[in-house]
Structure formats: C-alpha cells, structure tokens
Amino acid sequence: MTGSWATFGADLHLDVSAAVRGGRGLRAALTEALREAARSGRLAPGTRLPSSRSFAADLGIARNTVAEAYGELVAEGWLTARQGSGTRVAERARPRRAPGAAPVHRPARRGPAYSLVPGSPDLGSxxxxxxxxxxxxxxxxxxxxxxxxxxxxxxxxxxxxxxxxxxxxxxxxxxxxxxxxxxxxxxxxxxxxxxxxxxxxxxxxxxxxxxxxxxxxxxxxxxxxxxxxxxxxxxxxxxxxxxxxxxxxxxxxxxxxxxxxxxxxxxxxxxxxxxxxxxxxxxxxxxxxxxxxxxxxxxxxxxxxxxxxxxxxxxxxxxxxxxxxxxxxxxxxxxxxxxxxxxxxxxxxxxxxxxxxxxxxxxxxxAYDRHVRGMRLRYRRRRDELVAAVAGKVPVSGIAAGLHAVLDLPPGTERALVRAAAWQDLALEGLVRYHHPDSAMPPREALVVGYGTPSDSAWTPTLEALRAVLP
Structure with missing residues (x-):
C-alpha cells in the first residue's frame, strides 16, 4: 500500500494504515474506515464515492479490495449501488433520542411570518x-x-x-x-x-x-x-x-x-x-x-x-x-x-x-442609476400604501425619504403594542430602543416601520397584520 489516505468528492481524509498496523487485513481495515466515516457523518448521506478503480489507484491497493469493501457495506445498508448512479452513502433515518438525553441537533427557529423591522431593503429586488x-x-x-x-x-x-x-x-x-x-x-x-x-x-x-x-x-x-x-x-x-x-x-x-x-x-x-x-x-x-x-x-x-x-x-x-x-x-x-x-x-x-x-x-x-430610479418608485408606492393603511389610526411622520416611517402612538402603549404584534407573528420595533440612555429628551412613544423590508409577495399581508394590531 503506497498511501494511507485518499481525497474524493467529500474531501474526506481516510486513514486505514492504523488498522493494518494493528493486525487487521487491508479489506477489513478499509471496510471499517468507510463504515465509521458514514456512521459519524463525515460521509454525509447521498455522497457519491469514487469508482473502485480510481479509489484503488488513490490508495495504491488492488481494485478487488475496494470492490469487496463496497459490496460488504452495500449488504449492510451503509452504501447503495445503482446502475448509472454509482456508489453512494445510503440515506438513514435519525436515531430516536433516549429519554433524558441531550438533543443532537435542533433546527433553527423560524423567524416571524411578517417583518416591518427597519434597516433593510427589499432583498428580493x-x-x-x-x-x-x-x-x-x-x-x-x-x-x-x-x-x-x-x-x-x-x-x-x-x-x-x-x-x-x-x-x-x-x-x-x-x-x-x-x-x-x-x-x-x-x-x-x-x-x-x-x-x-x-x-x-x-x-x-x-x-x-x-x-x-x-x-x-x-x-x-x-x-x-x-x-x-x-x-x-x-x-x-x-x-x-x-x-x-x-x-x-x-x-x-x-x-x-x-x-x-x-x-x-x-x-x-x-x-x-x-x-x-x-x-x-x-x-x-x-x-x-x-x-x-x-x-x-x-x-x-x-x-x-x-x-x-x-x-x-x-x-x-x-x-x-x-x-x-x-x-x-x-x-x-x-x-x-x-x-x-x-x-x-x-x-x-x-x-x-x-x-x-x-x-x-x-x-x-x-445600471446603478436605473436600479435606484426603479426602487425609488417601488418604495414610494409602498410608502403611500402604508400611509393609506394606517390613516385614521395613528399619525405618520418621517416619510419624505428613506425606507422607514414613524407611527406615533398614545403615551404608554408602545411596549404593549410591540408585544401584541409579536403574538401576531409580526416583527415591529419601537422608537424607545433607539433612545440614548443619557439623553435629556423624554422618550417618544412610536413605531419605526421599515416598509422596504417585506418581499413583494409578503407586502399586502404584512400591512394587514399591522392594521390589526394598531389601536
């Protein structure tokens, strides 16, 4: 054996020399190394392995040794082999977690369905x-x-x-x-x-x-x-x-x-x-x-x-x-x-x-000027639709420019309204979070509404969600 590793599609460092030095045969060592790589997740499900010929050449061993190792792991269910698809790591169900055991992985928490948080343009545009x-x-x-x-x-x-x-x-x-x-x-x-x-x-x-x-x-x-x-x-x-x-x-x-x-x-x-x-x-x-x-x-x-x-x-x-x-x-x-x-x-x-x-x-x-002109028209339409949606509910200011507006609120209502919006799956920010802690200004009760943030498809339902939580 001229080498102890091979690099292939998953960029995996595969070491069989230790097992060989421990007295195991080359085929058994290769089989166990591949099995452990699949078991530990180093070889992800669906990863395509190299052909037995190229893998054997990389390792400097006989092709039959690789083919036999592949065959044993296919029989055990660790690998799959289909005509035209090659040899791949098999898909596997996640093991059930024992009672009291720590979870191996938690999916990322889904964000709110609707967001009017300022600071972002319409990324879909x-x-x-x-x-x-x-x-x-x-x-x-x-x-x-x-x-x-x-x-x-x-x-x-x-x-x-x-x-x-x-x-x-x-x-x-x-x-x-x-x-x-x-x-x-x-x-x-x-x-x-x-x-x-x-x-x-x-x-x-x-x-x-x-x-x-x-x-x-x-x-x-x-x-x-x-x-x-x-x-x-x-x-x-x-x-x-x-x-x-x-x-x-x-x-x-x-x-x-x-x-x-x-x-x-x-x-x-x-x-x-x-x-x-x-x-x-x-x-x-x-x-x-x-x-x-x-x-x-x-x-x-x-x-x-x-x-x-x-x-x-x-x-x-x-x-x-x-x-x-x-x-x-x-x-x-x-x-x-x-x-x-x-x-x-x-x-x-x-x-x-x-x-x-x-x-x-x-x-x-x-192209930059054309894009900015187009977005200026798009954001102005959104601004106008926002103003129309909240008309008769709250005063609106800060709307001559930019991607956000300020919705003034009755005293003592900002925090409760932001909390109520969160319960409705709508992300909002109050003006108080931007207030400098050392400022002599009395905090002003308002919402800072980023109308550039929602995608086009989410814009109308986001406006409806906002109207639903306003006093």
Missing part, C-alpha cells in the same frame, strides 16, 4: 441579471493584479473613480478618488474612524439622541464616550455642540434623513455643525445611509459639500442594493487620510477586488 452582467464584464476586463494580494489600502482605483463621479453628480460630494477609502460597510468605516480618533486623543463623540445603539456600541467599544444631542423636527440640535466642551472631538450625524425619526437637518443646523467643526477643530462623520431615496421634494445633498476638509462622508450599497455585498466607502479629508490608512492596514472587512470591479462596472454602465 436585488438586480441579479444586471449584476451578473456587470460581474462578467468585470472578470473579463480585470487586470491580472486584481487576482493578487491587495496593494492599495484604499481599494481598487476603478471603483474609487466611478464613485467619485457618481457621488459628485448624485449627492453633491467633493470626492477625489485618491481620498476615497473603500470599507466593508458603515460599521467597518465607523470602527476605522473611532480608532483614528482615539489615536488623536479624542475622548468623546457627540451622537444624535435617537440613533442606532449598534453604532454607539462601536464607539464605546473603542474607548469613546458618546454624548447625546437633542433631536426634534429639524434634526439634531447642532447648536449645542460648543457647549459639550473640549473633550468632544467629533459628531456623528444622519443629515439627509435622521435615523430613526426621519427629519432632515435644516440649513441652519448644518451651518452650525460646520461652524463648530471649524472653530473647535472637530470632525463631522456623515452617515448618508439612504440618501438616494427622496420622494416629495428635491433631494437633500450631502453635508460634506459644505466643508470637505471637516466632514468624513460615509456611504454604502446596503440600502440601494443589498447589505450582503458588504460594500461601503469613506470620503476622507486630506489631513486625516494617512491616519485612516494606517489603521486600515491592520483591519479586515473590505469586499473582494472582483466585487469592487463589479460595482464599478455597475456604476459606469448606468
């Missing part, structure tokens, strides 16, 4: 055909170095150039390709900035009083205290920034569409934020999470356009395409770029070079 066409062009046109190790910490220049043109045209961002740093999404970008701020000895970051706890957690996890700003119908009260003191070196804002209240930051408060950054030497982190989706008035441009030297702009493909792409980008001020790249050198999370090239093709071909 991902442009598969157009994306596949862009991927084919990207692979065909990719330079050889795209298949090698990453050399530019900013990411592929093809995508940075495409993004610079798109962001300037669609979002009013001043974006030199050399100042764009690709990242794996907003959370990844925020983590890089938090570490950069810590290296600059910043100790506190101002955040909106209603904001994502995940983002606040990322900041505190990097050693930065978060200071809440009051949020009202005009967005965050940035006029309060000078009063936070010298320890506050940055502010995180969602200016185009405040998350979760839906307010747009007014021009006066935008100017106040920029004035604070210039005077205090502070940094504004702009989360432009769904800036493409505005319905009732002219699109609100990015805050970054007011002062590119004081604002880090972060955008992603998570809402416009899909979060599973893990595709984001930061437009970094010149004096911060080298520090961000120094942190970036030790952080992982950016999408592959081929995915970056695919998105570049998607942008430059016009």
């Amino acid at each position: 991902f442009p598969r055909t157009a994306w596949l066409a862009a991927a084919r062009r990207a692979v065909t046109d990719a330079p050889n170095d795209a298949f090698g190790y990453t050399t530019d910490l900013r990411g592929r220049v093809e995508l940075r150039e495409a993004l610079a043109g798109y962001l300037a045209r669609a979002r009013g961002v001043y974006a030199d390709p050399d100042r764009i740093v690709l990242c794996g999404g907003f959370a990844h970008g925020l983590t890089l900035l938090a570490r950069t701020l810590r290296a600059r000895r910043v100790r506190e970051v101002a955040v909106e009083g209603y904001s994502l706890d995940i983002h606040r957690g990322l900041l505190t996890g990097e050693g930065l205290r978060t200071r809440p700003l009051w949020v009202d119908g005009d967005g965050a009260r940035t006029t309060a920034l000078p009063g936070l003191g010298l320890r506050t070196g940055a502010v995180l804002l969602t200016p185009a569409h405040q998350f979760p209240t839906g307010a747009a930051l007014t021009p006066e408060r935008r100017a106040a934020a920029v004035d604070w950054a210039r005077t205090a030497g502070g940094l504004i982190i702009e989360d432009d999470y769904d800036g493409e989706f505005r319905y009732d008035r002219q699109t609100v441009g990015a805050l970054q356009g007011l002062d590119p030297d004081r604002v880090v702009y972060i955008g992603t493909a998570s809402k416009s395409l899909a979060p599973g792409l893990r595709m984001g980008w930061m437009v970094v001020p010149p004096d911060l770029l080298e520090e961000v790249l120094a942190v970036r050198a030790w952080a992982v999370g950016t999408s592959s070079a081929l995915d970056q090239l695919t998105l570049a093709q998607f942008l430059t071909s016009g």
